[in-house]
Amino acid sequence: MPGTAEQKKAFLSSPKFAVVGASKDETKFGTKVLKWYLEHDKEVTPVHPKENEIQGVTAVRALADLPDPTNTSVSVITGPKITLGLLEQAKVLGIPALWLQPGADDETIVQYIQDNGLADKVIYGGPCVLVEGGAILESL
Template identity: 55%
Template sequence: MTSKLAIVNQKKERFLSAPYFAVVGASTNPAKNGYKALKWLVEQHKDVTPVNLKASEIQGLKCVKALSELPDPTHTSVSIVVHPEATLDIMQQAKNLGIFALWLQPGAEDDAVVQFIQADAQLDQRCIYSTHALHDSPLLVHALATGPGTDTNGQCLFAEPTAVATAPPPAAPAVASNVAAGIKRDMLSPPSTPPVTKSAKLADDSVHTMDLGEEIPGLA
């Protein structure tokens, strides 16, 4: 049986193999994730188109207002960086256009969006999205940590597990013989409580409340 991690990696490889890319929710604000996702693709020398209702140009790239304006939708991978209220309409357009692959940044989907994706097996095979099961698995989350949405400072739009912190191993109790070098020594008692080891923890449980850039409601 194919593992969930392997499935995510296959989807990631498909997404990155496209000849063309687009970012829905691309922002003119460098602090927004829509700007960072676009910037990452530009830095990877991808042929990318920003999708934004208001701006005519972002990062020197001409914008389009809808997925239907893309020159070759069936060979375009799309990163979605909008609020979930707009995502369902975008997903319906993407399905109708036969978009090559889709990557929903965390917080871009809600239950209705996930249900829409999972109701179509072929669409599901082309989509990367963050479900509760995904966030519960550090390995799956880590598999997404180097894709679109990773800015130059290594900040990823997908949650990453923090490094596991462990306490240093306790020093071996000093057990001396009753007589050493002619000096009588007392025996030391072993520590009364075991050392504490910290457990691994996901970095941020509030990933779904991240600032997702400019919302693009009602794309037509």
Template identity: 60%
Template sequence: MTTTSMAEVKKKFLSQTKFAVIGASKDQSKWGTKILKWYIERNKQVTPIHPREAELEGIPTVQSLASLPHPKDTAVSIITAPPITLELLKKARDLSIPALWLQPGTFDDDVVSYIEDNGMQDKAIYGGACILVEGDDIIKSML
């Protein structure tokens, strides 16, 4: 994928009206929680996905991708170990999730192969920096 097309995927991701975060927790030091807060601080409509917690950062959670009220309209940030990421990609594909941002450390060769083998390059952001680093600049470039 070229740098230009990855930039387009990032803009597509941030142009969605709904977002979800998989990997946030009650632990304030974890990257998933920092990313959830990033969305909150920018007044984005965000849903945390967590199998056990009822709420995170004061926002009600859903237990899975399939539990999202509008999965076809929701961009998802993933902050999980690669084997879990791979399973999430399969579910995201089945649910027609429009955009996914795999944060650093969430993917390996198997995850990248799955993205490429299933034609998800126009939906999945992987490699490069985290949304915490790039997100604000991408939003500014869209104005």
């Protein structure tokens, strides 16, 4: 089942955010999501395996490199094969909330979420933060 209003509010109430899937390509949704957090004055860290910075923000190589993973909500804009590994890492790191953008999930991902007790932590199957985020922030 896609994320509930309560899950989305909890996600956006986080003190810190990370975006997996942002790149130097401004036309990509990952970069658009990163810019959305910056425009809303959120503390955000891009996660990219090769880039040192994106949009003027210092990037980290992996979720494990986040300075405070247990207080960081993570937006995921990756293909399902990469998403699965991210969910595995997030579970180990104790990341409190993840929002999978459209296209980041598939049946295997949904099954993993259900089988690993992550249904209350992962938002998937619905509109992205770019569509719903502003209204949710206003409601906080």
